[in-house]
Amino acid sequence: MEKQLTINNKKINFAEEKNLLEVIRKENIELPTFCYHSELSAYGACRLCMVEVEGKGILPACSTPPESGMKIKTNNDQIREMRKIIVELLLANHDKDCTTCHKSETCQLQTLARRLGVDTIRFKSILKKEPRDLSTHALVRDPNKCVLCGDCVRFCEEIQSVGAIDFANRGPKAAVCPSFGKDLDDSECVYCGQCARVCPTGAITPKSEVSLVWKALGDPKKKVVAAIAPAVRAAIGESFGLAGENGTEAAGKIVTALRSMGFNKVFDISFGADMTIVEEANEFVERLGNGKNIPQFTSCCPAWVKFAEEYYPDMLPNLSSCRSPQGMFGSIAKKIMPEMLEIPKEDLVVVTIMPCTAKKYEARRPELSRDGVADIDYVLTTQELSRMIEESGLRFADLDASAFDMPMGFKTGGGVIFGSSGGVTEAVLRNVISKTNDGIDETEQFSFVRGEDGIREAKVSVGGKELRIAIVHGLKNARRIVRHIKDGKSKYDFVEVMACPGGCVGGAGQPVYKDLSVRKTRAKCLYENDKTLELHKPQDNPYVQKIYEQHLGNPGSHKAHDYLHSKFGSQKRFQEGHFTVYKPLKEKKLDITVCFGTNCMHKGSQKLLKNILDYVSDKDYKDNVEVDASFCFEKCSKGPVVRIAGLTLEKCTAEAACAAIEEEIRKRQ
Numbered sequence: 227m228e229k230q231l232t233i234n235n236k237k238i239n240f241a242e243e244k245n246l247l248e249v250i251r252k253e254n255i256e257l258p259t260f261c262y263h264s265e266l267s268a269y270g271a272c273r274l275c276m277v278e279v280e281g282k283g284i285l286p287a288c289s290t291p292p293e294s295g296m297k298i299k300t301n302n303d304q305i306r307e308m309r310k311i312i313v314e315l316l317l318a319n320h321d322k323d324c325t326t327c328h329k330s331e332t333c334q335l336q337t338l339a340r341r342l343g344v345d346t347i348r349f350k351s352i353l354k355k356e357p358r359d360l361s362t363h364a365l366v367r368d369p370n371k372c373v374l375c376g377d378c379v380r381f382c383e384e385i386q387s388v389g390a391i392d393f394a395n396r397g398p399k400a401a402v403c404p405s406f407g408k409d410l411d412d413s414e415c416v417y418c419g420q421c422a423r424v425c426p427t428g429a430i431t432p433k434s435e436v437s438l439v440w441k442a443l444g445d446p447k448k449k450v451v452a453a454i455a456p457a458v459r460a461a462i463g464e465s466f467g468l469a470g471e472n473g474t475e476a477a478g479k480i481v482t483a484l485r486s487m488g489f490n491k492v493f494d495i496s497f498g499a500d501m502t503i504v505e506e507a508n509e510f511v512e513r514l515g516n517g518k519n520i521p522q523f524t525s526c527c528p529a530w531v532k533f534a535e536e537y538y539p540d541m542l543p544n545l546s547s548c549r550s551p552q553g554m555f556g557s558i559a560k561k562i563m564p565e566m567l568e569i570p571k572e573d574l575v576v577v578t579i580m581p582c583t584a585k586k587y588e589a590r591r592p593e594l595s596r597d598g599v600a601d602i603d604y605v606l607t608t609q610e611l612s613r614m615i616e617e618s619g620l621r622f623a624d625l626d627a628s629a630f631d632m633p634m635g636f637k638t639g640g641g642v643i644f645g646s647s648g649g650v651t652e653a654v655l656r657n658v659i660s661k662t663n664d665g666i667d668e669t670e671q672f673s674f675v676r677g678e679d680g681i682r683e684a685k686v687s688v689g690g691k692e693l694r695i696a697i698v699h700g701l702k703n704a705r706r707i708v709r710h711i712k713d714g715k716s717k718y719d720f721v722e723v724m725a726c727p728g729g730c731v732g733g734a735g736q737p738v739y740k741d742l743s744v745r746k747t748r749a750k751c752l753y754e755n756d757k758t759l760e761l762h763k764p765q766d767n768p769y770v771q772k773i774y775e776q777h778l779g780n781p782g783s784h785k786a787h788d789y790l791h792s793k794f795g796s797q798k799r800f801q802e803g804h805f806t807v808y809k810p811l812k813e814k815k816l817d818i819t820v821c822f823g824t825n826c827m828h829k830g831s832q833k834l835l836k837n838i839l840d841y842v843s844d845k846d847y848k849d850n851v852e853v854d855a856s857f858c859f860e861k862c863s864k865g866p867v868v869r870i871a872g873l874t875l876e877k878c879t880a881e882a883a884c885a886a887i888e889e890e891i892r893k894r895q
Contacts (some may be wrong), residue, residue, distance in 0.1 A: 229294035234301070237766050244268075246287040246298065247275055255300055256311060260375040260426050262288045264742065265727065266384055269376050274309055274338070278302060310342050315632045318349035320427075321370035327428040328366075328552045332738040335373060335424030352398060352543045361411035363590050364583040365433055367417055372402050372429040378421035385727065388533070388703035390415040401584045406855065407763070414536055416701070418529035418725040419583030419734025432583045432735055435604045438615055442575045443603070449698060450566045451491040452484050453634070455553050456499065457581040457645030457730035458608045460751035464737040464744075465612040466622040472753025478627020480579075484614050485628065490567065493634040494640030495759025496556030499772070500764035502526065502889040503640055505790050506650075507657035507765075508781040509721060514691070521696075521711065521718040524650050528588035529703035529725035533701050533792060538708055539796035539822055549790040551644060552578050552585055553594050555634065556601030558773060559790045577604045579611050581645070581733030584725065593792040609701040633769040640754030640764040646749035648675040648697040651722045657765045659688050676753070678728065678746065681707065683718075699724040699732075738752070743780065816847075816890055818883075821868040826865035834866050837880035837885070847891060 227240045244247045245810035270289040277287045280297035286766045360365035383389045390413045394401050404413035422430040423838050442450050463474035481492045508523050525546040589602035615622050643649035652672045680703040684695045696718045698704050704723045710716035724758045726732045728745035820835045842851050859867045864876035868887045
């Protein structure tokens with residue numbers, strides 16, 4: 227039932243909106259915010275969305291529920307001055323190297339300063355520059371540009387359930403950083419990059435490899451080939467004003483642009499996606515036949531794979547051993563292209579263009595190399611490709627379309643739809659069911675697996691057997707599905723997981739967006755592209771068939787496994803080492819170490835650490851006790867594990883730890 231309130235003297239109806247901000251924006255009034263995202267919980271940190279509510283004063287619109295009869299003013303002298311002061315305070319303590327900032331064009335701080343008419347900064351800066359975190363191949367963290375909005379913290383926790391970064395310290399020392407102030411590479415970060423997507427400034431950004439690619443293009447000895455991921459073609463047009471109701475499929479323009487820059491060959495990662503489906507469907511049929519390691523989880527998303535390696539190593543046998551499309555493409559390119567181009571293997575440079583920051587991490591995994599030579603040399607995001615096009619002076623919108631090079635430029639629609647959540651599942655079904663349901667339109671038959679919900683379930687009959695399927699995006703949803711499977715609450719045969727909301731179309735390397743309908747438009751673009759292609763089932767790709775005939779034999783063969791499959795292994799969420807949580811005030815100390823490995827964390831080590839710290843403080847043992855966190859004691863089945871003065875306590879409780887501390891203190895006295 228609709229209710230009514232008044233905004234700026236205009237009566238407005240509302241119904242399901244959860245806060246005033248949503249009601250106000252529905253009326254085309256764009257209140258400024260830093261910390262509000264419709265995907266995340268209301269936080270109310272920035273205070274920029276303040277409005278005046280008659281009888282209640284100034285309130286934050288993002289955390290105030292709408293009530294019938296409210297009278298609201300969104301803009302007056304007091305509110306405008308408050309907003310300007312907030313932005314000035316942020317700017318006063320902000321690294322203002324805006325012209326060289328990666329986020330310059332999409333920086334919310336710059337946009338709001340301009341919108342609010344901030345032309346002077348009346349406050350003194352107390353900024354003490356901190357070093358940038360360049361530890362990962364995927365992301366750059368610059369604490370000097372952080373405005374403490376908490377968007378990255380909430381996304382990492384609420385959508386991904388990873389919690390790799392959080393608030394630390396208080397007052398002027400407050401910061402957002404990984405646990406114990408370590409670098410991202412030493413944390414449990416899975417490199418999905420969604421923190422960079424929602425960051426309103428340049429505090430977290432994708433790590434650029436543009437200069438490295440330009441250097442390779444300028445080397446006369448090198449032959450540089452590029453391959454474009456499906457989701458890139460559906461999003462890059464947004465950077466150049468090309469956007470339609472169904473999105474803009476710009477693959478042909480990208481090919482022309484890359485050739486103009488000097489790339490020798492331009493291929494399509496969708497070719498690798500076709501190969502992935504041929505191998506993955508073959509693997510799935512084998513598993514169904516022998517009943518082992520069911521459900522089969524997809525392994526195309528490197529952020530999901532790392533998440534599984536860190537949190538659910540016992541489930542790794544259920545992951546498909548197939549490489550991602552990028553991994554398969556790189557392996558085959560390094561195998562066949564040197565001979566085709568008549569060059570030594572070391573002179574071939576393979577560049578992939580991806581929607582995802584985790585692909586940069588994936589390309590550096592040792593599994594994606596042979597004899598010490600990486601299959602993928604560089605990974606560019608859609609944003610980086612846009613920058614290179616601009617640097618080249620190309621008018622992208624006016625470029626004519628060109629065709630991909632063969633053989634790895636040919637693809638089917640099944641490879642293209644990989645870029646959207648549900649696309650991998652649909653492509654697998656097109657392969658597996660084609661024998662029993664041949665002749666049915668493949669572009670529509672399996673549309674029931676499409677959608678936007680974070681968890682989708684489906685059942686489909688194959689040769690008299692009912693397959694149970696789950697499609698998941700967002701790692702928190704993946705965690706929920708895994709728990710249900712482990713607890714016996716849910717049973718599936720096949721589970722597709724993508725870390726980024728919406729799948730690859732919502733990747734952190736794509737053009738920055740806030741309107742969630744953008745993801746839907748990009749996905750629609752891929753499905754429309756699928757309809758225009760001659761072939762829709764990956765196994766029908768004639769060039770994929772030729773690769774098997776000439777180089778790999780049959781799907782699932784020894785050679786196919788050698789080039790197209792990987793092995794996954796348990797990864798610790800933190801690098802080895804001890805991190806001091808509590809330092810003694812005197813030299814003589816009692817050492818206490820709490821294991822923070824994955825299994826111990828699941829079994830309560832975080833709460834146990836807090837109990838120990840509280841006990842040490844309450845008993846006034848601060849002078850001679852040091853408390854550390856360790857990763858890890860390798861006693862995962864016996865956690866939580868605590869070591870006190872050399873004594874290891876397994877399945878430790880707070881009571882046992884405190885008793886051991888008391889006994890050791892008594893001995894020393």
